[in-house]
Amino acid sequence: MTKTLTYTTSYGQARCGDSADLIENLIDGSINLMMTSPPFPLLRKKEYGNTDQDLYVAWLAGFIRQVMPKIADDGSIVLDLGGAYQRGQPTRSLHIYKLIIELCEVVGLHLCQEFFWYNSAKLPSPIEWVNKRKIRAKDSVNTLLWLSKSPWPKADVCNVLTPYSARMTKMLEGQSQVPKAQLRPSGHVMTDTILRDNGGAIPSNVLTIPNTSSNDSYQRRCKQLGIKAHPARFPAKLPEFFIRMLTDPGDVVLDIFAGSNTTGEVAEILGRRWNTFEQDRDYFATSALRFVHADCCDNELREIHGTLRSGGTMVLSETRKSKAKGRAVRKLLLGDEVALTVFSPAC
Secondary structure (H helix, E strand, C coil): CCEEEECCCCCCEEEEEEHHHHCCCCCCCCCCEEEEEEEEEEEEEEEECCCCCHHHHHHHHHHHHHHHHHEEEEEEEEECCCCCCCCCCCEEHHHHHHHHHHHHHHHEEEEEEEEEEEEECCCCCCHHHHCCCCCCCCCEEEEEEEEEECCCCCCCHHHCCCCCCCHHHHHHHHCCCCCCCCEEECCEEEEHHHHHHHHEECCCCECCCCCCCCCCHHHHHHHHHHCCCCCCCCCCCHHHHHHHHCCCCCEEEECCCCCHHHHHHHHHHCCCCCEEEEEEEHHHHHHHHCCCCCCCCCCHHHHHHHHCEEEEEECCCCCCEECCCCCCCCCCCCCHHHHCCCCCCCC
């Protein structure tokens, strides 16, 4: 089967097709991080497609089993998973727990850590149990599973340090009393090493990121053309956290359920090479609007979108030239030849 290359940029390539077919053509060991948000097993069917709860674990595990040989020995897989209720009753689906067991005990991955994405802007759901009967609290957290091929994947938390608290900042500046060394009830000993300035605090595994963006460049261009944006986009700060923590510049990031290609855009900005797959051509054609020149006129945007939607291919590496605070953003250095090396040349 011929694989259609939808568009390329200086750092990456986006392909339209069934991920089950496209994964097979990736070079073994070429991917440093797969960061993806697969469709959730919701009871109500969504326009972007979602698998039935009873089939979900086997369906998703099948993709992960295919991806495993393509992941580098020190590489990682991060899955953004939403919770769900069982049909007709206010009890939770166990699909996330079943998936962990399947991926670790059957497929052979290692669970490095669970993360939880708290979206304070998430609407109350499900309506029946939360809004109408008011017998459950609203679900505001997604589970993110960080998995790896080995127990020792590449990772550096120093790349994602968070700002110090106001009190810690004052202590570092000598403006606040330093707590005396003492044994806490937990058994942890507080010592004067707490005053070492490491550039920030170690983040927790609860990521507070509101999904409230309504006027970014992608959405503005969708409005310009009068086309619908992808309805289930995660915020850029989510893949940014894991790309920074688990990869180095020049590494390769993969997203097999790309949607609007947020993962690809973040990887491009951070200087990582990327490959993304999406089977819906409308979504993928629209995702290319993330990588075009900021000054593109409506006619140029329509030409790009129309060409991709009708099955054409495009090179966008020369069209992405952004500006920020009056300065030209650094020019991307990697060429298309470099970006394409993780995909079999026969495809």
